[in-house]
Amino acid sequence: AQRVTQPEKLLSVFKGAPVELKCNYSYSGSPELFWYVQYSRQRLQLLLRHISRESIKGFTADLNKGETSFHLKKPFAQEEDSAMYYCALRAGNNRKLIWGLGTSLAVNP
Amino acid sequence: KAGVTQTPRYLIKTRGQQVTLSCSPISGHRSVSWYQQTPGQGLQFLFEYFSETQRNKGNFPGRFSGRQFSNSRSEMNVSTLELGDSALYLCASSPDGNSPLHFGNGTRLTVT
Numbered sequence: 151a152q153r154v155t156q157p158e159k160l161l162s163v164f165k166g167a168p169v170e171l172k173c174n175y176s177y178s179g180s181p182e183l184f185w186y187v188q189y190s191r192q193r194l195q196l197l198l199r200h201i202s203r204e205s206i207k208g209f210t211a212d213l214n215k216g217e218t219s220f221h222l223k224k225p226f227a228q229e230e231d232s233a234m235y236y237c238a239l240r241a242g243n244n245r246k247l248i249w250g251l252g253t254s255l256a257v258n259p
Numbered sequence: 260k261a262g263v264t265q266t267p268r269y270l271i272k273t274r275g276q277q278v279t280l281s282c283s284p285i286s287g288h289r290s291v292s293w294y295q296q297t298p299g300q301g302l303q304f305l306f307e308y309f310s311e312t313q314r315n316k317g318n319f320p321g322r323f324s325g326r327q328f329s330n331s332r333s334e335m336n337v338s339t340l341e342l343g344d345s346a347l348y349l350c351a352s353s354p355d356g357n358s359p360l361h362f363g364n365g366t367r368l369t370v371t
Contacts, residue, residue: 193263193362193364193365194351194362195361195362196360199359236301236302238302245290245315245356246304246307246315246317247302247304247360248304249294249301249302249303250301251301
């Protein structure tokens with residue numbers, strides 16, 4: 151069965167520290183992976199997708215098929231990065247997304 | 260462009276009742292998906308509609324149903340409500356279902 155695991159419910163770092171939000175998935179085919187973010191009092195929105203291979207707000211994520219991971223990284227966290235982050239998987243031609251339970255990132259001053 | 264609009268924002272119902280939630284997608288978006296979000300289960304896919312046809316369905320009982328109108332607006336209906344149906348129901352739209360999703364603010368349903 152397809153599954154997305156975000157092992158950390160809460161991650162707390164200081165401003166300027168590196169941050170890595172972990173995402174592991176189980177799927178035997180070629181996945182499409184996404185990171186969505188929800189800032190306080192805002193709606194859920196796309197942060198980045200692996201096929202774009204771009205950096206958004208200083209965040210990057212690399213798909214590692216060997217380790218079945220898609221960890222989200224930022225070298226220097228900012229207070230405005232504090233939010234809930236969700237990793238999601240789209241498997242094959244099935245358009246539905248399978249979601250992790252999310253990681254709440256708190257960046258402290 | 261206006262974002263995805265969900266109405267109502269909050270609903271309180273009692274067990275056994277039924278409820279209808281509404282979603283207006285971004286103009287030009289033909290795909291509408293529905294998700295249930297709870298603290299324990301996270302986001303779970305309910306169904307997706309495209310051009311008035313249900314294209315994909317999650318693992319929810321038949322009490323959960325939906326439809327899409329010719330203007331792409333979608334409704335979701337839950338009949339015979341149970342306490343466990345209490346959740347945030349999110350609607351998301353995209354041009355074709357393959358592009359990234361644009362979410363609404365959700366409808367918070369409380370079943371007492």
